[in-house]
Every structure is written in structure tokens, then in C-alpha cells.
Amino acid sequence: MSLSLINERPLIWAHRGGRSLAAENTLAAVRKAKETGADGWELDVQVTKDGEVILLHDLNLLRSTNASVHPLFIGNPPALPWRFSLTEIKELSADVFPRRFCPPKYIEQPWRELPENLPSDLRIPTLIEALKVSRDLDMWINVEIKDLSKAVPNSLAGDIVEKVLGVIRAQSMDDQVVVSSFNHDYVRRSKEVAPHILTGVLTEHKYAGDPLEAARIANADAWHPGFRYLTEDKVKAAREAGLAINPYTVNEVEDMKRLTKWGVTGLVTDYPQNA
Template identity: 30%
Template sequence: MKVYAHRGYSGRYPENTMLSFQKAAETGCDGIELDVQLTRDGTVVVIHDEAVDRTTDGTGLVKDYTFEELRKLDAGTIKGGRYGFCPVPSFEEYCEWASQYGFVTNVEIKTGVYYYEDIEEKTLDIIKKYHLEDRVMFSSFNHLSLERLKELAPDIPRGALLEHAGLGNAGYYCSRYGYACYHPGIRGLTEETVRNCRDHGIGVNVWTINDMESLENTYEWGCSGIFTNYPEICKSWLDHKG
């Protein structure tokens, strides 16, 4: 079972920052999960919420900031500022750094609330610039973005991201529309759903695994991977299991 660091090592470090990604890589995790949006001037940036209020010392929407303005905000405040100033990274900054490593990056396209124009093309162009096509996977709650990415890059795997309620007959759905993986929330997931996906040749990567019961269940059910805020703990437990 693969371990993906959810927004980097976000349980300990400021989420979706280069510090969080660097610390995640040090744990030996199998991959990193991050979120991309667009600034007002069309820069692909790594941030989860459509508003900057929760994760930075700023206010307002990501789409209303230029990249230069966004870089002045401190994403380190979410952890009380104890790691110093942490800027919001551009996706290009992340890809340039990630190109040195062999892990997989799960890129979540954040178009479920606001549909950014050409975000799929812009994101893919950066991935290609750093030759990361064979080390990325796309996911999104907006499956139309995934359909667009299928047109643009049919060889890059895509994961159908679902809320905790999940989807009935998820394995058939994913196989029918060419998704490599099903990405459900843990609260609504059952062993039957995992089995249904496996019967259709679909991997199951589950979010967000931050407690031992959930970790044990996903392992015993045969899930392909987990997204966790604590990659070091999950990786150590899985290594111990052999």
C-alpha cells in the first residue's frame, strides 16, 4: 500500500508549502499530494482553499491575487509561525524541485468551486517542461477537468475524487470512463467498495488517513494507497508490517 503525503507533511508543517514537501520527501513516502489553482495573472499556484484566509495571514480569494501579491502572504501562520515565513509556492517551483526525485505527485485540480480557464493546459505544460509525465497522477472533484486532461494527456493516470458518501458501483464507473483509480473519503468507504474496484482493475487511494483504525482497515481491505497528513508514521507502520 502506497503512502502519499497529503499537502506534504501537513500534520506537522504548514500545508502545501515547500517546507512541507521537503519534509515529506525525507520520510521516504511514495508520493506527495497537492492542490493547484490560478492567480489573477494566470500563474498555477499550490494552495488548497479557494480563499487564502485559513492557510495564510491574508484574506480574500486566490483568483483575485496576482502571483506577486500572493507571494507576500505567509502560509506559515497556520502552524503558529514557528517555522518562519513560508510563501505560497508556484506549481513550477514545486515541479522544478520534484524533478530531482522519483516519487509520484498527485495533482488535484481545484475546479469544483471556481472553474479556472485553461488550468488543465497550464498545469500540464509545467509538468511536461520538467519531464514529470510518468511521475504524476491527476485527481479532481470536478470530473469534467479529468475528462479534459484525458483529451490532453491520455497516458497520465487519473483518479476519480469523491466525497465521503462515495459512489455506488465505483469500480464500473471508473473502468467505464478510463480512470485508473478511485479516490474516496474514508468515512463512507467499505470493504465491499474496495472489492468492487479491484474486481474492475481499479486502484483505491483513500483520504485522509490520520488514525490507526483507518490505517489498519485500508491495509486489510487491500487498498492501493492512502493520503495522510502523517506520512512518517504511516510509512513506518507499513514497513513494520512488511
């Protein structure tokens, strides 16, 4: 892939695969995002009991899967992904929409009643599966490593950065990936282990620190800020510092236009079809 993070126009990143199009962090979502013309997608990763890297945003399985009604998970609370093997997690349906994205058919036929032969594209994917689909679709992939430092035993999560980078390298996807995290130590470690793989520091909307200094310390290539407190001056400063800047989660067309005018290099959105 020959794309650069800095282009004549902002790259369009489908947030969690484009969760207005299909269930978040599923392969079904990213396939639909590609159809809209998205350049890449953002996803979240963490680990299972047997050390597999999977796509999941929350630190439990309740909101975005049918774990709350699945016998295995009801009988073994709480529904924390690191307490289950990949084989067990693959039994779940991930075909769950947040209410504001929920299509009418899901109101008529709740996700808990979906058939057991649900396609693999609507189950929780592994990072390996996500990388392979991204390669087939010729899309960028922004791998956000969830901050597991206080939520998961160190025996499982202590080497999460190395696990993620190992999967990326094994798939020969080094030049198609950005590794990002709110845990800036993860970002710094990623750059130490694999200097050639692009990285980005994530910051909350009201981040109290200096994001450019955080990016410098982590040796990051990009800054991924919450867009609501972004200003034109901050965008200019980031660009002058040589950083790509990919704000999230930009869902309104007017916000997309304003940020594009300011000079952002990418837009992370739930609605790639509107970008």
C-alpha cells in the same frame, strides 16, 4: 521514476505535503514528508490573476496565509487568489497551521509576527516549483485540480486542465504525476489531452453515485475516495475493475492497517510519519 500505482504495499501519500509536519501545500512540508519515507504527496492547485498555477486548497487565501493582516490583501477584499498576481501572492506567508496541528512555538510566536525574510519554502509555491522539488526528491505527486467551474471567471479557469498539463509536460514529469479532481469532467478532459498521464476520480465520503462508473466514464486509472464509508467489498470491486484505490485522509494507525488488509493501493494521510 519506475514506480507503479499498484505495488506490493500501499504507497504513502502525504496529504497537502504532510500538514502535521509543516504548513500545508508548502515545499517545507514535502521535504519533511520525504524524510519520513513518504512515497509521494498530494497537493491542490488553482490559478492567479496572471494565469499562474499555484498550490492552494481553499478558494480564498484567509485560512492558510497571513492575508487577513497583510495590507495589500486587507485593502482589496475578498482575498481570492484569482484577483491577485503571482508576485503579489508571493508576498504572503503560508506558514500557518490548523489548530490541531499547531506546534507550541507557533502559539508562542504567532504566524503574523514571522519575519519578512521568510524562506521561499514557506510561501505559496507554484506548480512548477512543486514539480521540481518532487523530481529532486524522487517522489510521486498527486495534483488535485480544484473545481473552479463556479468560483473563478471562465477567462481564467476555463482551460485549467490544459494549463496544469502544460506545466507537467514542460517539466518532463509525465511519469511521476497523477492528476485528480472532484470535477470528473476535468479528469476526463485530462485523459483526452494526455492519455499517458495517470488520473484519479475523487469522491466525497457520502458520494451518492457509482464511483466505478464515474471512473469508467472519465477513463481514470484510480479512485480516490473518502475512507470513512469505504468497505472491503468496495475495495475489492475497484481492484477487480483494474483501478488503483487511494483513500483519504487516513490518520489513525488502526485505519491504515485495516485498509491495507483490504487491499488499497495507497494511503493519503496528514501523518506520513505514522504510516
